[in-house]
Amino acid sequence: MSVMSVSSERKAPMAKMRFGLGLSASRLLLIAAVLALWQLAVSAGWMEPATMSSPVLVGRRLYEMFASGMIWPHLFDTLGAAVIALALSALVGLALGMALYRWPLLEATLNPLLVAINGIPRVAFGPLIVLFLGVGITAKVALAVSIALFVFTTNVLEGMRQIDPMLRRHFLLMGAGRWQTFRMVTGPSLVTWMWAAVDLAIGLCLIGVIICEFISSTSGLGHLISAASMGFDTTGVVALLVIIVTATVIFRIALIALRSWLAPWSK
Template sequence: MKIIKTFYASQPSAIFIDFYNFIMSGEIFIHLGITLKEASLGLLFGTIAGISCGVLLGRIKWLADLFEPIISALYGIPKLALAPIFILWFGLGIESKVFLSAILVFYLVFFSTFEGIRSIDSNIVAAIKLMGANRFQIFMKVTLPSCIPWIITGVRGGIGASLLGAIVGEYMGASAGLGWMVQYATTTYQVDRVMSCILTLLLIGLLFNKGLKYCEARLLRWRPNNC
């Protein structure tokens, strides 16, 4: 007696055969390229905006008192539920997917960077000031190195968020991409193809995280546990 019906979840052999055919036909690269472009741009823009706002609000107290509650309140709004509005604003092209991905990434990177700035030991800052360091030197030698682990934590979460934003955006309206393929395969009961797309996203996530770990090791060479 089968515990799980193959109609709903397929079986490993069928999934790998479909995945192989998906690759050999070249179709996977068309959809993967579109989704990766959307997710990568969303990750890039969301990370830049998150770091910039996190550093700015973390260093200027009155700005933090003014905008941090607003950003926290907006964070509670389900961004995925706003996907149809983003498509209405930006259309069915790549812009709506990139915007949705960037919004999801922004909050993760912003809160990590903001907390990283606020967690810096004030005694270290005071000591380097006594040594004659100016604001730029303090930022480059103390603030930024101390925040890198926090920023990387936010970016690590942002990788999955960027892919999620791209996929959901393609669900809402697209003519290509892995999200569109999953939706199309689901409506036509091609469970093997759905699982192949999920497997592709899994591999992409692993590669992204592997690359991030490499960057983390390079950026944090000064730490004893990375020597």
């Protein structure tokens, strides 16, 4: 190995780190600029605080929510339902996607139905789900799963199609059982497709839970947003949206860290 190649290998991590720091700084500067312009517009009278609020008012409301502790039960209700929905969507989507691949007739039969159901706005399902399952976490999870399940199913099905069938056949010919073949060939190949589905499903599950809380719920962030909207409390609505966005980002960062630990090859 030449001296130049060793030097290049050493510089690569530093260059990647500098790029990451620069990207983070750029994002923070952009957010700060937007907040500054927003506050300037309100302070100068270009925008009405009653209709658009302001960063100062939103920050004050966020402090009051967390300092009083009133936000925590609602936050945990929403995030808990979203996590359960994400896990169920992943498990059912994995099983359904593999079943559709295993039995082509089943795929040909169900595919038009799945596409049709996926095209229906989930808000239309909300009242029916609440009617059958009642007001509670079960209805929230069911509505969120109805949104995210299609993502996992299609990703798993496409991932199965991308696996070389000769590779699986060789493992079976060498005496490997179906479980060994899944663990050594199918599973690792599907990891990338599953994580891609997770990236999309995080937001979808939160949307499903919050939609259900809008429709009928006594707790959760969606319930608070609905109450604030009916009271024309713009500051409260914006503060709750900030909490939802922040929770989504933290949720995604945690899953990325989990992915790096469990499946570093799938990055």
